[in-house]
Amino acid sequence: MRGWLDDAPSYVPPVKVGAVMRALAVGRVVESKNDDFPVGAHVHGTLGVRDYLVTDGKDLRVIDTSQVSGPEHLAALGLTGLTAYFGLMELGKPTEGETVLVSGAAGAVGSVVGQLAKIAGARVIGIAGSDEKCEWLTGELGFDEAINYKTADSLTKAIASAAPNGVDVFFDNVGGRVLDAALANTARNARLVICGAISDYNSTDRAGIRNYPRIITHSLTIHGFTIGDFGDRLPEGMKALGGYLAEGKLVSRIDARDAEVKDFPEVFGALFEGTNTGKLIMALPGRE
Numbered sequence: 001m002r003g004w005l006d007d008a009p010s011y012v013p014p015v016k017v018g019a020v021m022r023a024l025a026v027g028r029v030v031e032s033k034n035d036d037f038p039v040g041a042h043v044h045g046t047l048g049v050r051d052y053l054v055t056d057g058k059d060l061r062v063i064d065t066s067q068v069s070g071p072e073h074l075a076a077l078g079l080t081g082l083t084a085y086f087g088l089m090e091l092g093k094p095t096e097g098e099t100v101l102v103s104g105a106a107g108a109v110g111s112v113v114g115q116l117a118k119i120a121g122a123r124v125i126g127i128a129g130s131d132e133k134c135e136w137l138t139g140e141l142g143f144d145e146a147i148n149y150k151t152a153d154s155l156t157k158a159i160a161s162a163a164p165n166g167v168d169v170f171f172d173n174v175g176g177r178v179l180d181a182a183l184a185n186t187a188r189n190a191r192l193v194i195c196g197a198i199s200d201y202n203s204t205d206r207a208g209i210r211n212y213p214r215i216i217t218h219s220l221t222i223h224g225f226t227i228g229d230f231g232d233r234l235p236e237g238m239k240a241l242g243g244y245l246a247e248g249k250l251v252s253r254i255d256a257r258d259a260e261v262k263d264f265p266e267v268f269g270a271l272f273e274g275t276n277t278g279k280l281i282m283a284l285p286g287r288e
């Protein structure tokens with residue numbers, strides 16, 4: 001979403017000044033002249049940050065909230081979980097016994113990535129910004145190790161100590177110095193999955209990657225992606241994620257903040273301040 005606010009060409013057009021902020025959301029039909037969208041049904045789609053929307057229903061789908069909550073359709077079962085699933089399984093391709101390192105590990109995407117890597121039989125190390133987040137990762141989520149990047153004397157050394165045989169898959173949500181520290185610890189033929197670069201989204205002076213010669217010396221593969229690359233395979237990912245959730249193999253944490261439309265900038269800012277754990281969701285008052 002942050003990238004959509006830059007006046008620059010990207011994978012989707014930028015949101016214009018004064019326009020409704022683009023956002024995936026779950027809403028409820030309150031009036032309808034379309035039998036496909038009966039009153040009371042919950043719908044999922046790019047509804048935007050707003051109270052009400054008049055639409056012909058194009059690109060919206062009715063979702064079943066009887067078994068899975070509306071917010072869950074945005075979290076582990078939504079594009080968050082799908083980003084984790086396809087990025088890790090199709091690009092990172094972890095195998096049993098390999099070491100997977102994930103940054104932004106206690107966030108929405110990262111927390112799912114680490115758990116999927118455990119399901120794949122990998123040893124999993126998370127990087128997160130507080131001791132509480134690290135304890136959640138190694139406790140409830142079953143990560144093997146977690147590093148607090150804010151208090152580690154040297155992040156590079158901390159990763160080296162947690163991954164003595166090197167990192168086989170690095171799933172990056174953060175970029176910047178975290179990416180550089182991970183790069184310095186890669187094993188031969190490691191795969192780097194570049195999902196996000198939140199540490200750089202607001203910076204005007206990007207540091208760049210200093211440890212890039214490692215890409216040559218260790219025969220690394222770097223995959224950047226957006227979830228749109230897997231647009232025709234989403235049902236496959238939803239089936240797998242739904243199965244893991246139902247079996248209790250995947251813990252999904254939703255960090256819902258009650259707020260009004262005007263409060264969106266403050267709620268959104270939590271992602272950059274790191275005050276969220278799991279999937280940050282803005283919940284408009286009085287809606288079900």
Ligand SMILES: NC(=O)c1ccc[n+]([C@@H]2O[C@H](COP(=O)([O-])OP(=O)(O)OC[C@H]3O[C@@H](n4cnc5c(N)ncnc54)[C@H](OP(=O)(O)O)[C@@H]3O)[C@@H](O)[C@H]2O)c1
Pocket residue numbers: 001079080083104105106107108109110127128129130133173174178194195196197198199200225226227228270271272273274275276277278279280
């Ligand atoms: N490629 C795709 O299709 C795709 C799809 C969805 C999301 N993404 C990207 O994936 C990343 C994660 O998204 P999300 O929605 O799951 O958000 P999130 O991880 O739930 O929230 C962002 C987290 O980033 C961490 N962070 C913020 N500033 C940081 C900094 N300067 N250095 C290190 N960590 C920082 C914070 O946790 P700490 O407390 O650990 O600092 C914060 O909680 C984002 O970069 C996003 O743009 C990509």
